[in-house]
Amino acid sequence: MSELSSREAQLSAFDRLLTIMDELRAQCPWDKKQTLESLRHLTIEETFELSDAILENNLNEIKKELGDLLLHIVFYAKIGSEKTAFDIGSVINSLCEKLIRRHPHIYGDTEAKDEETVKQNWEKIKLQEKGNVSVLGGVPRSLPALIKAMRIQEKARGVGFDWEKKHQVWEKVEEEMKEFKEEFNAAEEAAINKEKATGEFGDLLFSLINYARFIDINPEEALERTNLKFIKRFQYLETAAREAGRKIEDMTLAEMDVYWEEAKKISES
Template identity: 70%
Template sequence: MKEVSVYPDSNRKKKLEAFDRLLTIMDQLRMLCPWDQKQTIESIRHLTIEETFELSDAILEGDLQEVKKELGDIMLHLVFYARMADEQKAFDIADVLNGICDKLINRHPHIYADVQANDEEAVKANWEKIKLKEKGNISVLGGVPKSLPALIKSMRIQEKARGVGFDWDNKDQVWAKVEEEMQEFKQEEEAGNHEKATEEFGDVLFSLINYARFKNINPEEALEKTNRKFIKRFQYLEEASKKEGKQLGDMTLKEMDVYWEAAKKLK
C-alpha cells in the first residue's frame, strides 16, 4: 500500500477518549440497565431507522446542533449493535471499524495504490467496478437494496449503470426521452388504460430523475423542498382563513386560492 501523509490532528487524543467513554458507558448499560439488557439486534432496528430520519430532518433544516445530537444517537446505536454481536462472538467494534477502513483503502486505489482517477466520475467508476468484484454480484445492480424507497432506488440504479458506461451522452438526449415518455403516458391515460398508464407514468418519473442527474439536481432533495414549501403555504392558508372565521371545508377553491397566492409572497 502506498504511504499517504496527512496533517496531524491535534484533537485526536480527545476524540479517542470520547469514543472510549461511549464504549465504557455501553458496557455499563448492557450489564446494569434492565431496558438495555433486554434489547436485541432486531429490537432496536426500528429505532435506528427513526433516528436516521431524525438526522435527515436536522440536515434539511440546516441545524448543525441538532445534527450533532442525532449523530450521537446513531453512534450509540452502532456501538450497541457491535456490543450485542460481540456477546454472540460474531464480531466486535474493532472488526467493524477495521472492516470499513479496509474497504475504503481498497476502493480508493487512486489514493493508496497507483491507479489514476483525475475527476469525480473516474472515482465513481472505479468504486463500482471494485465493489462488483468484491461482492461477486452477477449484476451491476445487485448491490441496490430492494427495500430502498423507489425514488432513491432509481437514482442508485442510474448511478450504477453509469459507472460501467451505460448512459446517455448528453442531457438533450435525456430530455427527448422525457418528452417521449410523457407522450406515451398521455396516450395511455386518454385511452383509459389505467394499468398501462401507471407503467408509463413510472417511465416518466424514471426519465425525469435521469435528467435531474444530468443537471446535477438531487431529485430527492428537490421533491422534499417542494413538500416543505407546500406544507408551509397550506398551513398559512389554514391559519389565515381561520383568523377570518372561515372553514376550509366551506370555502370554494377560488376563495382558498386568495390565501394561497398570499402565502406564495411570504419567504
C-alpha cells in the same frame, strides 16, 4: 481546549461512549432487552431525523442526530460482540480495509484524475468484492422507489451505461411525456387502463429522475423541499382561515386560493 478537540481527546470521548454502552447493556432494563431486530426501526427513524436536520441546515441538530446514530452503531456492535460475531473494533477495521481497497488511486498505483473515474472504480471494485452477477445486485430491495431509481442509474453509469449529453436525456423525458399524454389524454373523461397507465407514469418518473441526476440535482431532496414548501403554505392557509373565523372544509377552492396566493407571496419575499 475547544470542543473541536485533538485526536487524543476524540479517542478518549469514543472510549467513554464504549464504557457507557457496556454499563447500560449490563444495568439498564431497556438496554438489556434490545436486539438487532428491535433496534432496526429506531435506526431508520434516527436516519430520517438526521435527514430533516440536514435539510433545515441546523448544525446543532445535525450534531445531536449524528450522536444518536453513533449510539446505534455502538449498540449493534455490542450485541455483535455478545454473539461473538463482531465487535466495534472489527467493524471499524473492516471499514478501513474497504476504504483502502476502494481508493486504489490513493493507496495503490491506479490513476483517477476526476470524480467520475473514482465512482467507476468504486463500483467495479464493489462488484468484484460482493461477487454479484449483476451490477445492480447491490441495490437494496427495501430502498424507497425514488432513491432506488437514482441508485440504479448511478450504478449503470458506473460501468459506462449512460447517455452522453444532457439534451439526449431531456429528449427521453419529452418522449415519455408524449407517450403518456397520447395514451391517457387528460381532456378525455373515459376510464383508463390503470395498470398500463401506472407503467407509463413510472417510465416518465424514471426519465425525470435520470435527467435530475444528469444535471446534478438530487431528486429526493428536490421533492422533499417541495413537500416542505407545500406544508408551510397549506398551514398558513389553515391558520389564516381560522383567524378569519372560517372552517377550511366549508370554504370554496376559490376562497382557499386567496390565502394560498398570500402564502406564496410571503414565502417568495
